[in-house]
Amino acid sequence: MTKIAILGGTGYTALELLKILLRHPAAEIVAVTSRQEGDIAVAESHPSLAGRIDLRMEPFDPASLAQRGVECVFSCLPHGASASAVALVLERGMRVIDLSADYRLRDPAVFARWYGEPQHDPENLKHAVYGLPELYSDGIRAARLVANPGCYPQTAILGLAPLVANQLVDLNDLIIDSKSGVSGAGRTPKLTNLFPECNESVVAYGVGNHRHTPEINQALSDAAEQPVEVIFTPHLIPMDRGIFTTIYTKPFGVWPPLAQVMQVYRDYYSEDPFVRVIENVPATKDSAHTNFIDMTVRIVRGRIVVLVALDNLVRGASGVAVQNFNLMFGHDEKTALW
Amino acid sequence: MTKIAILGGTGYTALELLKILLRHPAAEIVAVTSRQEGDIAVAESHPSLAGRIDLRMEPFDPASLAQRGVECVFSCLPHGASASAVALVLERGMRVIDLSADYRLRDPAVFARWYGEPQHDPENLKHAVYGLPELYSDGIRAARLVANPGCYPQTAILGLAPLVANQLVDLNDLIIDSKSGVSGAGRTPKLTNLFPECNESVVAYGVGNHRHTPEINQALSDAAEQPVEVIFTPHLIPMDRGIFTTIYTKPFGVWPPLAQVMQVYRDYYSEDPFVRVIENVPATKDSAHTNFIDMTVRIVRGRIVVLVALDNLVRGASGVAVQNFNLMFGHDEKTALW
Amino acid sequence: MTKIAILGGTGYTALELLKILLRHPAAEIVAVTSRQEGDIAVAESHPSLAGRIDLRMEPFDPASLAQRGVECVFSCLPHGASASAVALVLERGMRVIDLSADYRLRDPAVFARWYGEPQHDPENLKHAVYGLPELYSDGIRAARLVANPGCYPQTAILGLAPLVANQLVDLNDLIIDSKSGVSGAGRTPKLTNLFPECNESVVAYGVGNHRHTPEINQALSDAAEQPVEVIFTPHLIPMDRGIFTTIYTKPFGVWPPLAQVMQVYRDYYSEDPFVRVIENVPATKDSAHTNFIDMTVRIVRGRIVVLVALDNLVRGASGVAVQNFNLMFGHDEKTALW
């Protein structure tokens, strides 16, 4: 039984994490911290957990966590705040899965450019492993610090990895058009996230400057073994959860028939239980509340169009975090996620 | 051409009012004020108005409004703030339609009890007319100050008026169950109004203590010519706009057949263009974006069940405000609303 | 490992049942039948099950089910069709949980009156047990045939049982106003269930004549030990899943304070893991995708208002079906449902 602490327990990813870990046979949640809430029950902040968890929100105290035998800390804190806390728990020997962006970008200068502030913990950054299990599972197993991947990046990276790893498409011509439910914007009240603003509306945002862009570039550059820069446009969709990503690529030279491209995908993910390469176009509803990432491919006028769907809170955040936990602590990758 | 000013121009009712008044052949909007926004274009605060209005938000200045010949002021300010502003424009001879709750309750003590603060302008309150045209049109025509009615109260009052005015039901047994879209909660960011909190959810709120209750009681007491107190439960529904109200009443003695009850309703509203007494159960969608209030009646185990629907932003607020304006300034009641 | 068959595998309740049973450690799904679909994979009809189930839809053949050792049949067929199939599998010694309405009403004459056709299997009806575990668990444990309860009725019955069983309220004055997501209307294409008809709209339907009424009456009459007839109005809400029920009751004589009423509820459900008697008003979102039924009580002008929420597909249908299965086959009631 691994003792777990969750930092930043009031948001949507924390709630999703709590739900998954409560089903995990080898995890015991011993602490949930919150900066905003006072001494309230976790189930008061998250009424859906009534009767399922007796803990109360507590202030973050790394010494106390260590003393209580916490071995693994999930941080659901916002970037910046997360690095500060993560450094303190790493120092005490706990392993960390950080759901913020703080340790995703290897180069602190890239972080500084996109986030408008310095990376707060460059020392630990050196040892952080990017927590996308399908591409970095060896590193994850051994890691003390896993940088849990962003929701959009997973669709873009896993949607493109088979093509770029096999040098099948022009790396200067990768267009990623994503559509996300509103929970991805978090639980902090903002005008743009009010129901009457989002409902019955679609809008693009962060056009050309969304912070998930360098994360996509970094992982695809790894896969391609050369620098990759993508064009990425996210859109806000009136639904709670789900991301649908449509990717437009330009193949080199003459292109094999669709069946062969599909086979490239099937081969690439043959060992990955959570990637479903399917015949039909995936709907976000079909992966909702699961850790699956669904994808298919179409050929349109000589382009490869890749269509990818996942649940942004489960596979896009807390589910993949538990998948990482399973790898780090030697459990079956699917535990609590199937 | 009547010159108009709108106070509190950033919310949903102000936007709806602007849209309706821009179509009004006899109204000219000369000022829109805002406390929160700086010197920005009205169309920047409300992008749907791009290309349709050139005004900028301005601070509230009653002298300037008077000087520019404003004859009618619509206040979309919150209660409390509204009374303070309204007193100043009344003083300068402008007529006012107040969309806040400040002048709806005749008895300042009742206001104080339900709103937890004193009514801020008892002097003008004495002359305010409750702006529900189907019941108070004579007063409205002559009024200097109209208290525009609440959205829920209109469904309850107009749904029950034919029954209570004709002494057909037990006044101690009036149960009003209302379902409202989220725009009724306003445009101020609050956790409970975030898309991921409201979407895919229904919840009751203000059970037994919603502030629209005394307003319903007051108007029904007028109609019944004796004190009436209702049981009122509002619910939040994942949609932008619309209120559906289901009313349960207990008739006295033997009850006439449904056809006769329907006739009571048709007779009662025979002169009212915006009340549609219909055969089918009204869906809120069928009155959305209109000034209609739709209703029908059913008999269930000897009870009369009244089913009422309207658009909370148009008929529930800004549409009825323009209907009041039309009455006050001698226009056809339907102008800009048909 | 109990071998399971599901009849009528294409609808929403069948999908939900499949998802729950795939997590059940002591259940093995060996057959899924469908009348409409040809020889297609279950995962083709339900793409969310891709990679999780290898079965294909098959025609209903009771002999084959018996031969393959099926011990428990869940019928998700429509009423009428269900009784015909159920009779055949009971005959072969399989136990049945019927999710249709066919065996819910003890009196075939009542069935005939509300459903406009005779009850098709009066012989087995005599032995059917109404599958509401909180009220009928002893019968369920021993039953060969469980009539799984309707979604609305569970909210009304469990919301009222503590009051009527304790003779605290007037049985002639029970008003039940329910609000349901659209999945309750099934997966058969109908104009009224199209997205653009339901979205951004609320409407009442079946006012005074919804078929769940006699089911509510029957169970409450059991609890009250005298005949009960309720007034029940369901409404369609633009959301996938969830039912919120608001119940208005009139207490006898002087009424104890709210705290005492809450205690009545807590005592009544003290042994029932899936009933959560809570302080706050339940939102349907907080029980979504769970088998919980959440409720609280308020006193409004001397009336008791009960507020109840559940997920219509899980607790309202397939979750409670598995809860019944657990009771029938000696598993912990919470297995696969917690």
Added chain:
Amino acid sequence: MTKIAILGGTGYTALELLKILLRHPAAEIVAVTSRQEGDIAVAESHPSLAGRIDLRMEPFDPASLAQRGVECVFSCLPHGASASAVALVLERGMRVIDLSADYRLRDPAVFARWYGEPQHDPENLKHAVYGLPELYSDGIRAARLVANPGCYPQTAILGLAPLVANQLVDLNDLIIDSKSGVSGAGRTPKLTNLFPECNESVVAYGVGNHRHTPEINQALSDAAEQPVEVIFTPHLIPMDRGIFTTIYTKPFGVWPPLAQVMQVYRDYYSEDPFVRVIENVPATKDSAHTNFIDMTVRIVRGRIVVLVALDNLVRGASGVAVQNFNLMFGHDEKTALW
């Protein structure tokens, strides 16, 4: 007063057309035909029109329309059926605005290839004018037969016209990613359009083979004065109405700064009241229920990204139909649409 008939009166575009024409000071609706409905009131098929229109649905009878002095026929019939009816009314001298796809593609062979059936009226096709006012207003003014444009094509064509007409982008690299509300799929019950299928989900459909593709190609080829073929992917979004289109283009050579591109757009549409070239990214909500088409431009890694929004039922169908009517009959283009 121009006498109007509407063919195919039961769908969403017919309803929207009725609403707009009821506000039109120079149009009188004298007939609404329906194949499916019997002799029912128009307001029974469309309850939102209760009290606003007294007509009943009637069978299509071109002689009767001519006899009653109908001068303009709007056909809301499905393609195929529409051409058959249109030929008959043209023969009797009435002018026609056809909202179906029957006359949009000049080359009957292209129609046959994309629609899988022959174009049914090649004779009249020769004289049909594509009804996109911003590009073809001269032809529309004089036309006897206007082929009202598709909803998606308007976003793609108007979003790209300034770039292709000015030879600023590579015509082999036009990627159009569209997101549409569900009303675009029509009012015929289909599984894929049920609320619980669409809600909380996004999915692409018609990838590479949507029938609006050749319509986009044809109009852009006109604008470019050379053949253009686009890559077009539509997506279904859980909302009633609205289309958001994101267009990715590759400029030739060195590219002018954003301000200059914006100026190209403003100049191109300087005379077009319904095209709003705006600074902010348009949300579909801001053009909902209007005839506006909103657009802006961004530069991302050297590409021009164009972002376009409109209401698919108004600007995408019935609003632009009335705009065409206004041009054909000499009214101000904005009549009934402002």
